[in-house]
Amino acid sequence: EVQLVESGGGLVQPGRSLKLSCLASGFTFSNYGMNWIRQAPGKGLEWVASISSSSSYIYYADTVKGRFTISRDNAKNTLYLQMTSLRSEDTALYYCASMDTVAGAYYVMDAWGQGASVTVSS
Amino acid sequence: EIVLTQSPTTMAASPGEKVTLNCLASSSVSYMNWYQQKSGASPKLWIYGTSNLASGVPNRFSGSGSGTSYSLTISSMEAEDVATYYCLQLSSYPLTFGSGTKLEIK
Numbered sequence: 001e002v003q004l005v006e007s008g009g010g011l012v013q014p015g016r017s018l019k020l021s022c023l024a025s026g027f028t029f030s031n032y033g034m035n036w037i038r039q040a041p042g043k044g045l046e047w048v049a050s051i052s053s054s055s056s057y058i059y060y061a062d063t064v065k066g067r068f069t070i071s072r073d074n075a076k077n078t079l080y081l082q083m084t085s086l087r088s089e090d091t092a093l094y095y096c097a098s099m100d101t102v103a104g105a106y107y108v109m110d111a112w113g114q115g116a117s118v119t120v121s122s
Numbered sequence: 123e124i125v126l127t128q129s130p131t132t133m134a135a136s137p138g139e140k141v142t143l144n145c146l147a148s149s150s151v152s153y154m155n156w157y158q159q160k161s162g163a164s165p166k167l168w169i170y171g172t173s174n175l176a177s178g179v180p181n182r183f184s185g186s187g188s189g190t191s192y193s194l195t196i197s198s199m200e201a202e203d204v205a206t207y208y209c210l211q212l213s214s215y216p217l218t219f220g221s222g223t224k225l226e227i228k
Binding site: 037044108112113 | 123153157164165174206208211215216218220
């Protein structure tokens with residue numbers, strides 16, 4: 001069974017840092033691109049960052065570029081999101097999601113974790 | 123950045139009613155994916171590649187569209203379809219989601 005389990009969330013003051021982890025199981029983690037998506041309370045989904053299977057390609061949303069760093073450790077089946085200079089608007093539930101290719105033609109974010117809650121407040 | 127505009131923002135449908143949710147892209151995309159999110163739960167892949175149902179999705183759901191205009195249709199609304207539906211484009215970075223359509227039952 002494919003499982004993604006996020007951890008590392010919590011309450012943090014503005015300007016401070018926090019690192020999220022996403023432990024993957026049930027599939028060959030090193031073969032898949034991965035993503036972070038967030039959802040502010042009562043709001044919609046916002047893509048945050050993506051990383052390819054070998055970390056060769058990395059992309060960020062403009063809202064987090066320069067402050068957040070996505071990385072992965074394939075030996076540990078773990079995806080990370082290092083968040084620095086946190087702002088109140090970064091308060092959200094952060095999901096990790098795997099990126100698969102279906103029928104050799106379509107990318108899909110098919111497996112999602114349950115989310116890690118990040119609250120930025122003084 | 124490709125902006126996805128979903129309409130309506132909220133709608134209520136009666137059991138058995140046909141429902142159509144729309145997603146308009148600011149630039150042409152190759153295909154559209156749709157996600158269903160129920161209250162308090164993680165999003166689930168619902169439709170991929172514009173018209174392909176994800177595993178376990180009832181066949182009363184369908185997807186269509188091309189270029190900049192896409193839609194998700196429910197042929198006959200059921201209570202279990204109450205959720206928020208999001209479109210997602212993966213044709214180019216930055217990846218973008220629509221703002222969602224909240225579907226309720228009358």
